Amino acid sequence: MSDVQPDEARLVTEINRLKAAFPKTRDLYREACALLFFRFGITPTANRLYQLVKRGSMSTPTQVLGEFWTELREKSRVRIEHPDLPADLQAAAGELVATLWTRSTASAQEALDALRAEVEVERAAAQNAVTSMQGELARTETALEQRTAALLAAQVRIQELEQAQVAAEATLRALDAEIGRQQKEIGARDRALVQARADFSGELEKLRAGADLAEERLRAAEKRALLEIERERIASARLQKDLDVAVRRAEQGDTRHRHEIQALQTQLGDVRHHAGVLEGNLEALRSSNAIYASELDAVRRQLATAAANQSAAQKRPRPSVEPRKPSRAAPKVPTRKRSA
Structure with a gap:
């Protein structure tokens, strides 16, 4: 048997599976020996078994390993029992068959090792492919997330x-409704404008006729006005003379009024001085009234305090023999002479 190191992770996984399937320690060690020798092509040792199983004492894997090798030798020995063959020939034939079985097992083991190597190469290639695919998947997922984010942003923008x-x-x-309404209003205004132009033309003709008539009347009135202006000019000259006489009289009255105003202003100054004195008083x-009001408030508070004390004293329980209390004089109300 060749001591080919297996994948440790796979070996540990198989040992854990055996631990769950075989709770007894000796059975677990025996199955671990068979697993190492037949599945992984490893020659089992007591130390290796104990490192993998980690149960019991060191004597347990040693005993189980001895039993495993004994059982394996017994099973690998071929016994040929035939009544016609001598004993030494039967033993030689058995040894020959055992040798053939050993060689065939070695050949099968070599083929198995070659197959295992090929499988290992294929597994490594598959692992590399898986790693590459995982990287590609990660990149694809990243691109997908970016596209998903862009899609969500586009959907939000679309909304x-x-x-x-x-x-x-x-x-x-x-x-559109406003334009329709405006167009209706414009149509109505256009119709109203046409009607207004027609009415204006008629009124203009009437005004022209009236203007001609008014012009004739104006010329007649102008003649009458000229006559009236002449009469008014003569009357104005007469009134100007009367105005000059009135102005002279007004100037004389103005001088008299100025003297009277000066006298009144003097009287007004005296009255203002007297009013200032009265305002000071x-x-x-x-100020005196404010002082009196503050003193009156103080007296009222004293009276309220005295009344409250007297009411409290009346509410207290009286003993059988009341001691004579000194009479309390009424608070004097401070008086202040009023200043003149």
């Missing part, structure tokens, strides 16, 4: 554009 389109369509419908009276 925004759809909402904007709906709002624009509503605005367009409102504008009034301010002094207001």
Whole structure:
């Protein structure tokens, strides 16, 4: 048997499976020997078995390994029992068959090792392919995530554009309705303008006729006005003379009024001085009234305190013999002479 090192991870996995299937320690060691020798092509040793199983003491794998080799030798020995053959020939024939079986087993083992090597190469290639595919899958997933994010952003943008389109369509419908209304109003205004032009033409003709008539009347009125202006000029000259006389009288009255105003201003200064004196007295009276009001508030608070104390004293329980209490004098109300 060749000591080919197997994949440790696969070996540990198989040992864990045997631990779950064989709870007894000796059975577990025996199955581990068979696994190493027949499945992985490893010659089992006591140390190797104990490192893998890690159960019991070191004597247990040693005993189980001895039993395994004994059983394997017994099973590999071929016994040929025939009544016609001598004993030494039977033994030689058995040894020959055992040798043939050993060689065939070695050949099968070599073929198995070659196959295992090929499988290992294929497994490594498959592992590399899996690694490459995983990298490609990671890149694909990254690209997919980016495309998904872009798709979500595009969907959000599409929703925004759809909402904007709906709002624009509503605005367009409102504008169409407004344009229709404006067109109706413009049509009505055009009709009203045509009617107004027609009415204006008629009124203009009437105004022209009226203007001609008014012009004739104006010329007649101008003649009358000229006559009236002449009469007014004569009357104005007469009134100008009267105005000059009135101005002289007004100047004389103005001088007299100025003297009277000066006298009144002197009297007004005296009255203002007297009013200032009276305002000073009034301010002094207001200050005195404020002082009196503050003193009155203090007296009221003292009276309220005294009344509260007296009420509290009346509510207290009286003993059988009341001691004579000194009479409490009423609080004196401070008085202040009023300043003149």
